[in-house]
Amino acid sequence: MSDYMFMLENHLSPGQNRAVALVEAAARESGVRAFLTGGALRDMLGGFPIRDLDFTIEGPTQKIVRLLEKRDGVRTDLVDPPRKAYSLVFADGVKAEISIAHEAQYLKPGARPRIRPATIHEDLKRRDFTINSIAISLNPASRGLLLDPENGLGDLERRELRTNSNYTLYDDPSRILRMFRLRARLGFDLNEKTQSQYHNVREAGLESKIPAEALRAELREMAEEPNPAGLLETLERERLIGLFSPALSGVKLNAQGFAKLLKIRQMVPFGVDFHASNLGLFLHTLFEKFTDRERKDLIKRLKLTAKEASAPKELAQRAKKLERVVGSPKLNRASLVYKALRSAPGEEVLFLMAHSEKRIVHDRVKNYLTKYLETANEVTDKDLAPLSLDPGSKEFAKAKLERVYATLDGRIRKPAPPPPPPPAPPTPMNAWARRG
C-alpha cells in the first residue's frame, strides 16, 4: 500500500473508509477512474480533521451513482447538473459529493461558467487554491498515487493560501469568501501575489458580482465552521459582511452568542458519536440580535428556501418539546437522562444547553454532554466478549446499550486501571542517567 493510502486510511473515520471503498469498487465496475479530491486531501496532509469527502470521476458519474444507490443503499441527489455532481449520503450517515472531472470557462466575473469534461489534471488546475488542488488515485493501476500539479503540498508546509492562477478571484469572486473562510479555519497567511490579486478585485468592486446563490451556499458553509464568530469578524473587517446583511456589524454580530455556542460545542468529548445539524443553530444565533425586518431582508437577499428560513424557529420548537421530556421528574437516573437525550438530534441538545432556563434541564444536559457521553464511549465491544454474541447482531447492540445504562447508573464499575509497573532495577545505563 502506498504511504499516502496508508495515511488516508488512518485519518478517515471507519465510516469514511467504508465510503471510499464503496466508491472505489463502484468505479472499477463502472469502468471509470475515481479520485479523492478537495478538502479531505488538504486536511489529511495538513493535519486537520477531515470533514467531508469529494470524489472526482474521469468519465460519466451516472452509472457509478446508480450502483451506489441500488447496491449500497446510498442516498443520492443531483445537486449540480452541469458538473453531473451528486450529493451522497451513505447508509451510516457519511456525507460525500461526486462529480465529473471538468474545466470551467468564465465569460464574465461571477457569471455561471461553461463546463466541459476534462482530465483530472485539468480539473485540479482549474480549482481555487493550490492546497485544494491535490488528488489521490483510487484506481487499481495507480492506487495511492498523489497528484499535486500546483504544489499544494509546499503551500501546506508554508501555511500559505495561494490561488492557482492570476484570474482565480476575478473569474469567481465568491472565492474571496472561500478564501477568508479557509484562512479563518486554518490560520494560514495569504500569499503575496494572492493578496495583491485580492486588492485589485476589491478595487474593481467585483464582490458585488457574487450571486445570491453563492452567498446562500457560503452562509451554509459558515454554519458548519467550528468558530463562525472569527469568520464573521474577518468579513466585517474586510467590509464584506454587508453582502449578507447591511445590519451585520458591531453587537449585531452576536459575538457573545457565538462564543457561548462554541463553548457548548467544546463540551462534547472528542471521538464520541454525536451529530448535530448546524444550520438552525447558526441562524438562530445570527438572528438573535436582528429585528424582524433585518431577518426578513437577509432571507430575501440570500434567497433562502422556506425550510432554511424557518430552521431556527423550528429548532426552538423541537427543543421546547425535548425540554419537557428532559425536565420530567421521571428521569431520576443517569441512564434515563442518557436515553432521552441520545435519541434526540444533537442540535436540539446543544440548543437546550444554550437556552433552557430550567435549572434541572440545564444540569441534566450538562451532565449528558460532559460526563455520560464519555462514560458510554468507554464501554467497548470487548466488554461484551463473555456474552459470545455476534457483534453485528441486534442482540449485541441491545446488550451493549444495557451495559452502558448499568455503567451510568453505577451498577457496573469499570475495573480500575492496573497499577504502574515498579521502577526498573538500576542497570549501568539508567543508573548513569539518574546520576546525571
Ligand code: ATP
Ligand atoms: P470543506 O472542508 O469545507 O468541505 P473543501 O475544500 O472540500 O472544504 P468544498 O466546498 O467541499 O470545499 O469543495 C471541494 C473542492 O472543490 C475544493 O477543495 C476545491 O478544490 C473545489 N472548489 C469548491 N468550490 C470552488 C470554487 N468556487 N472554485 C474553484 N474550486 C472550487
Ligand code: MG
Ligand atoms: Mg469538501
